[in-house]
Amino acid sequence: MKKISFIGLGPVGLCMAVCFAAKGYQVTAFEKDASKANQIKSGEPYFYEPHLEEFLQKTQNKNLRIVTNNEEAVLQSDITFITVGTPAKRNGTINLRYLTEASKEIGKSLKKKKEAHLIVVKSTVTPGTTQNIVKPLVEKNTGRKCGKDFFLCFNPEFLREGNAIKDVLEPDYIVIGGYNQKSAGMLKELYNEFHKEHLPSIIQTNIPTAELMKYANNTFLATKISLINTMANICEKIPGADVTKVAEAIGKDHRINPHFLNAGLGWGGSCFRKDLQALITFSKERGYRPMLLEATCRANDLQIKFTIEKIKEKLKKIDGKRIAVLGLAFKPNTDDIRESQSIKLVEQLQKEGAKVTAYDPMAIPNTRKTLDKGINYALSAIECLKNSDCAILATEWEEFKKLKPEDFVQNMKTPILIDCRRLYNQEKLSKQLCYIAIGLGELAEPQL
Ligand code: NAD
Numbered sequence: 132m133k134k135i136s137f138i139g140l141g142p143v144g145l146c147m148a149v150c151f152a153a154k155g156y157q158v159t160a161f162e163k164d165a166s167k168a169n170q171i172k173s174g175e176p177y178f179y180e181p182h183l184e185e186f187l188q189k190t191q192n193k194n195l196r197i198v199t200n201n202e203e204a205v206l207q208s209d210i211t212f213i214t215v216g217t218p219a220k221r222n223g224t225i226n227l228r229y230l231t232e233a234s235k236e237i238g239k240s241l242k243k244k245k246e247a248h249l250i251v252v253k254s255t256v257t258p259g260t261t262q263n264i265v266k267p268l269v270e271k272n273t274g275r276k277c278g279k280d281f282f283l284c285f286n287p288e289f290l291r292e293g294n295a296i297k298d299v300l301e302p303d304y305i306v307i308g309g310y311n312q313k314s315a316g317m318l319k320e321l322y323n324e325f326h327k328e329h330l331p332s333i334i335q336t337n338i339p340t341a342e343l344m345k346y347a348n349n350t351f352l353a354t355k356i357s358l359i360n361t362m363a364n365i366c367e368k369i370p371g372a373d374v375t376k377v378a379e380a381i382g383k384d385h386r387i388n389p390h391f392l393n394a395g396l397g398w399g400g401s402c403f404r405k406d407l408q409a410l411i412t413f414s415k416e417r418g419y420r421p422m423l424l425e426a427t428c429r430a431n432d433l434q435i436k437f438t439i440e441k442i443k444e445k446l447k448k449i450d451g452k453r454i455a456v457l458g459l460a461f462k463p464n465t466d467d468i469r470e471s472q473s474i475k476l477v478e479q480l481q482k483e484g485a486k487v488t489a490y491d492p493m494a495i496p497n498t499r500k501t502l503d504k505g506i507n508y509a510l511s512a513i514e515c516l517k518n519s520d521c522a523i524l525a526t527e528w529e530e531f532k533k534l535k536p537e538d539f540v541q542n543m544k545t546p547i548l549i550d551c552r553r554l555y556n557q558e559k560l561s562k563q564l565c566y567i568a569i570g571l572g573e574l575a576e577p578q579l
Pocket of ligand 1: 138139140141142143144161162163164167214215216217229230232233236253254255256288289290291292401402
């Protein structure tokens with residue numbers, strides 16, 4: 132079995148590392164942030180991801196070793212996955228600082244190794260980056276030639292936070308962009324061995340095409356959500372219309388499929404926004420303005436504004452009102468709040484003078500780091516609702532599904548609920564409280 136190393140232990144690197152180790156591979160992993168690395172070493176991931184802790188504890192100090200420098204990781208492996216972050220700069224372009232640094236370090240480490248080595252870029256990068264930045268940096272720092280002395284692939288990652296372990300173990304498909312046949316062949320062999328009889332389809336292509344595929348995937352998904360949110364906003368103008376029915380129907384069309392058709396507060400998470408921005412600026416710099424992608428972003432921003440308008444319509448003014456926000460994570464089953472629409476909504480409510488109380492089963496510690504002033508954190512959903520003038524269901528956590536109409540009526544000052552994730556039954560709730568939901572027109576007159 133090949134020995135594997137990972138550089139950068141965020142959700143992608145750490146989830147992949149524990150999965151490879153759990154399958155019996157010898158894995159060395161380097162995370163440059165010492166506090167994150169120490170926490171991982173202690174057997175506790177520094178972020179929440181279902182099953183990650185159990186996988187880490189099963190593999191830590193056995194097949195998985197967290198090492199303290201790049202060289203130790205690279206020299207004790209045959210294949211190195213680069214899994215560092217590729218955030219956006221202020222102007223929207225991709226920030227390649229971490230990738231550049233990692234490539235230089237890998238080059239320096241590889242200088243001390245004689246045997247062939249495969250470098251696999253997993254981080255999402257704009258087309259051309261692997262060949263024009265990673266390759267020359269490794270060549271310069273090793274003094275060796277790509278395709279001859281070391282090998283290079285781009286292999287995008289499609290895992291979803293909240294489902295990351297399963298997605299690494301059972302991906303829908305694998306994309307391999309190889310610098311040459313030998314590079315692609317080495318990575319194919321690894322995945323053949325990793326997945327055995329469950330090997331998903333592998334799409335082999337050149338590196339820039341593979342780099343673009345990741346952006347195509349993310350921008351498609353974000354656009355699909357923005358499309359259904361647009362339908363939701365139209366539904367709200369039509370008495371009796373319901374976007375969930377629209378989604379259910381169109382989802383049955385095999386050209387569309389039912390996934391990513393949940394209308395809501397908008398998409399969030401660390402990737403969609405920065406990847407859309409990166410591709411928009413990348414294209415514009417090359418003389419093409421991708422207006423569809425710009426509209427996808429704009430539509431997402433507007434979902435916050437429309438939600439604020441719904442609150443204003445009911446409360447008349449927001450200033451001084453107590454607003455309960457249920458859910459802070461960008462989606463359930465994660466404590467990740469990066470680009471969370473819920474956080475943006477809280478910030479906007481605060482700007483308008485609301486007194487916000489928020490509750491989330493997992494994401495409060497992360498939220499405290501960015502939003503500390505003027506926000507109350509509750510210990511439970513019920514506590515969050517107490518004495519509020521209006522409640523907003525912002526993240527569809529399982530535990531919020533258990534709330535009953537009485538919980539809102541008995542705890543809130545004025546029972547107004549804005550369901551931004553379509554978690555509740557309109558007929559049941561609207562009998563007892565003022566229930567407003569995304570993508571739902573006013574209750575229609577019963578038809579004869
Ligand atoms: P992240 O930023 O959360 O984590 C990256 C880690 O790499 C950080 O902990 C950082 O300290 C570390 N790091 C940076 N430079 C380093 C270096 N030189 N040596 C060692 N460690 C270093 O990123 P992430 O969310 O895990 O994503 C990684 C990449 O994968 C990104 O390009 C992202 O776009 C892509 N991706 C992310 C997801 C996701 O859901 N998070 C899904 C698919 C693809």
